[in-house]
Amino acid sequence: MKPSPNPPTGLRARKKAQVRRTIQEQALRLFLSKGYENTTVEEIAAAAGVSHMTFFRHFPTKEAVVETDDYDPMIIQLIERRPPDEDALTALHRALIQGLEAVYAGDKDALLVRTRLILTTPALRARVWENQYATERLFAEALAARQPEADALRIRVLSAAALAALNTALALWVDSQGAEDLPPLVDRAFRALRD
Amino acid sequence: MKPSPNPPTGLRARKKAQVRRTIQEQALRLFLSKGYENTTVEEIAAAAGVSHMTFFRHFPTKEAVVETDDYDPMIIQLIERRPPDEDALTALHRALIQGLEAVYAGDKDALLVRTRLILTTPALRARVWENQYATERLFAEALAARQPEADALRIRVLSAAALAALNTALALWVDSQGAEDLPPLVDRAFRALRD
DNA sequence: TAACAAATGTTAGTCAATAACACTTGGAGG
């Protein structure tokens, strides 16, 4: 049994990753040009030069092809590293801002395009919120690890509220076509939460 | 052109309402006994003695059959009637509690069963959140009507956070099997929000 | 009671998703 701490790098694995990337690119291109609902999985697969079965072997659902890479582990780490005397809401605020800066710096335009697509497509919005339900619980766990004394209801409410603040900031960012900068919007959203 | 301020009461309308009710009852019964995913629309329709087309003429999707009657208008009214000098978050808190008491008093057990079904079924959870996206905006509008001076971002964040608090309370209520009372949980959730 | 319209049924589709089975090809050991 191999330890396999890092992914395989053989030709086979490279091909697989390439197919996955191609599917994702073609899907995004088609969604943006003719809309999510008007694009069939069959079309995406054809555009990527594979069969629809290959599509579903790489992505469990049509929605999954739009999903962001999972930022949760990064944010969780950032939360756990906040100073233990820091208020729970502040810790969430700072951790989210730190994580966001990293993503935002490299990806800004792509992030805007994809976020707009998601927020304007009901099926994709629903998918995102479903993910956030899980994220909320991870946040709550991370907060509990920091402060084992804390009230369970309180940290769950604050986790949910923090994600709500982030979502609102994202919505306004998309509304402004990216004219406003995202991190300041998130700051304002958290300040609104604090009264 | 008739004003039609109240629904028609003829035999036809009564039959239609009856069919709708029967479909909803049979659907809920089947969902609870064999699970949402394991129940097909065809089965529900057969149990209600209609064809699957009639099902879809009464409910746009399979998920819609579980949806609560729309409480939004009531809550909106309650928000708008809060004293104008009251803080936005407090207004949301009081309005939600008032609306909740009304629903809770009459419906408690049915509410618990249906809420549990929804929270344990991913497809239904997603549907609820999609609705809450709309509800959030209605709340924000109602708050803006009360206080035209208020910051748009702030009232949207607070609306989203209020719904997050309500959701968390509902989740804990379901977790406790209804042993805890819901209104106090909502109160605690809002207090957590206020720091 | 005749005529209209609302409600439902029948039938035939589309599309997402899954399953079963066959095929191609990279990778590891001899």
Add this chain to the structure above:
DNA sequence: CCTCCAAGTGTTATTGACTAACATTTGTTA
């Protein structure tokens, strides 16, 4: 280098949500 295994893919068939077109039943209303 060759062989064999398994990962990756293709083909085909099926289920289930949902839609469209058209026919049929059944209140309503004049």
